[in-house]
């Protein structure tokens with residue numbers, strides 16, 4: 001296996017995939033034996049990052065080979081997609097790799113680590129309106145990705161930035177048709193944060209098709225779990241390394257363990273106000289120390305920190321209020 005580069009960044013912040021040469025040639029091959037993310041962790045050396053940190057592994061979601069086992073997001077339940085209609089599935093070369101969220105009719109937000117190794121944009125697609133990924137792909141809305149915009153500041157290979165800025169935007173080939181199963185979610189703003197949208201103990205909902213346990217297999221029906229926001233101070237003390245929980249991140253979980261996002265959920269939504277007509281995207285699933293472990297919160301990219309970057313990149317209107325239609329105005 002050859003790992004040439006891992007940075008998600010380009011000088012401009014916009015990546016034309018035709019010119020993006022980085023690639024991990026085996027990350028989608030679970031039979032290869034190599035673990036590129038673990039190798040990346042190794043490359044930090046023990047003085048930089050704790051070895052036991054469970055780095056996101058894109059390949060793991062490919063383990064879905066058993067029709068009998070349909071384990072969830074850790075500690076969650078199945079849910080019809082119309083109750084989380086902003087949730088999408090990312091597919092690379094026919095394999096389900098990550099989640100994402102609809103923020104406009106032609107734009108998806110996801111985690112940078114989900115797309116950092118992809119150099120052929122033509123192999124990347126998303127499914128919206130999908131509940132069961134084994135059964136519903138033909139009736140879901142499938143769109144090809146035409147552009148990946150990776151955050152400049154994401155560089156897993158750089159111990160000084162580590163997991164920071166784990167965010168990317170995907171531009172779709174054509175607009176999604178919005179309806180009850182396919183709806184954009186409003187992005188959390190700094191004003192929402194000031195109003196307490198991510199205050200500790202606020203309930204937030206994470207969802208996806210990821211695995212139910214560390215080293216488990218992915219779920220066919222989409223699942224969700226409602227968890228508590230955990231303060232950055234507490235999360236930082238859990239991880240005990242400042243760079244692992246920066247102000248650009250948001251922590252959430254169940255302090256007793258058992259409820260969490262896990263591999264395959266990466267890139268997917270963490271939503272506040274999820275049972276109202278004004279759901280708000282506060283986080284993007286990023287990483288964690290294992291899954292559902294007591295006293296290790298899941299770590300999310302804090303969306304409100306990236307509002308200007310998202311606005312400049314996509315040219316979509318960012319709603320300050322509750323009118324979801326205003327975020328549906330995508331550029332072309």
Ligand code: 4AZ
Nearest residue numbers: 056057262263266287288
């Ligand atoms: C992953 O590997 C991953 N428990 C995502 C989320 C969490 C851990 C791992 C949080 O994609």
